[in-house]
Amino acid sequence: MQLIRRIEINYLRSLYTAVLVNPGDMNVVFGRNDSGKSNLLRALNLFFNEEVDPGQEFEFDLDFSDIRRDAAKAAKGRQFIAIRIDFNVPPNYRASLGDTISIKRQWNIYGERTDTLPRGLSKGSRIQLTRFLNQIDFSYIPAIKDLQVFGDLIERMYGAAAQSSGFESATDTFVEAIRAQTSGLSAGLSKLFGSTTKLAAPTDMGLLFRSLDFAHGEDGHSLLRQKGDGVKARHLPELLRYINEHESGKKFFIWGFEEPENSLDLGAADAEAERFAEVAARSDTQVFITSHSPAFYLASSDRTKADIRRVFVSKQQVSDGARDIVVPKNAISVIDTLDDAESRMKEASLLQLPYLIRQWGNLKKDRDAIEAQAEQLKRKLEQLRSPTLFVEGRFDKELFDAAFVRAGLPRSAVNVRILGGTPSTTPELLPRLLSAGAIHPEAKVLFLFDNDRAGRTAHKNICGKAPPAKIHEVSSGLGAWVLPQSPENADFCKKYSILPEHLFFTSEFLYPAKMAVELCADIIGPRGIEESRSEIHEIYHKHLSQAVSAPLRAAVPGTIDWFFSRGVPNNFKERFADAAANTLPQSQIDQIANAAWDFLSS
Incomplete structure (x- = not known):
């Protein structure tokens, strides 16, 4: 929350003049000891709670700026403390107060307060302003967090x-x-x-x-x-x-915390800084923190994206020129970039803090990278504990991931993994498994290969025999299968006397043949059709007799025979797979997915 949009402080303790413009959801205030960091929080406490330190009454003589006191005595000027706060008005008050409103509170030497409000406020608007201010709670937690602090909060x-x-x-x-x-x-x-x-x-x-x-x-x-x-x-x-x-x-909460990193190790301070950032990202809370910790300079919240500002408070001193002029003119400067922080802290002889900030920032990056790797490994291990279906390629994975979702299974129920091709020999299988993420001894595994020469060879290497029509359970929890042939493709093979060992059948043939033919012809276009006219699949070219292969080469483009004897050209497979998944019936794919799930979940 960014309820406060500007703070101006005059003559409060060490702050001769301090202006903070556009504070964020969370504001981290740095500076040397005795520079005035805490006085920024004390100013807010005085404005909202009529006290400078928690539980202590405001005393003008103690809280008035020494520099201003000397200057006022020399020039017989007025002695006062002034705090002006500009607010971003919440939506429910804007009709009567506008988008922003400024309130100045001033205390004289007798401790009497005078409020300066915008001119022209109606009586009704003044009532609304009072109501708005009464809904703001400012809580001040000092650096020393003793039993008194806890007692006050527990009483609240x-x-x-x-x-x-x-x-x-x-x-x-x-x-x-x-x-x-x-x-x-x-x-x-x-x-x-x-x-x-x-x-x-x-x-x-x-x-x-x-x-x-x-x-x-x-x-x-x-x-x-x-x-x-x-x-x-x-x-x-x-x-x-x-x-x-x-x-x-x-309804609106402003926190003033002094040095929340006290007594915390750097790791705990880092976690605390992130927690404060999460609180500040809420729609009802704005946070102001004083700190010396690199963890709070680097505070962030990836989950909430809180707007975090970093400012530096410099100790103001009388300049050599005139008694009532101080340097720097504004005690507060923005150090949102590390270069700005380094420059300002160097002026204040705080060279070690920018160094620690940079070092801690680098360590955090390394730590975050390690945590990300650990989380990735954890997810991979969790996936390995799920029943696993190994398929040959990316299109197969997308096909069966979608089928399991249609079956009503959560995505975590089945881990569909890619072998990246078909291992033709048993020694090839282990590297492929390692590349795909290996397997877990507690998870059931099913290998599903294309029903082509390479797929059947891989199946035989695992099972020791030619693939049957159904899933073959090699051992407890391990199965192998080749894509079951569709009835339309079986008719095609019978028509041309194609033997099972010469079959070429992949996932693109799992759709209704006529619809798949039309989609393929539409995707590859006239030029692709022409190029495919005399070509048939390699396995048919090698193993079919001239009497059988000649009619297949002469098959009319756009017919079922033309499609089954050629398949989808490699350079069009991705377009075909995407279009088929969105436009063609999936019933045959769903039947295979259901059979795979029956095996994996049994």
């Missing part, structure tokens, strides 16, 4: 939870259980004072909740008293997120 958590249905009755049950255990005490007190006396819940239950803890881990260790600071700190964003989601009356 009680307030949020107490608004849910059923919570009050649960509290009553809790109190009644304590009364039952102390009934003797209550009876004695009642007798002593002559009136009913019994334990009751505190008037402010939030005070009771402040002492609540989190049982952490299987051993139930106390989070707040037994766990390290890093573990405790990582609970804070989740706790605050819960409060935001359950508190009534608030």
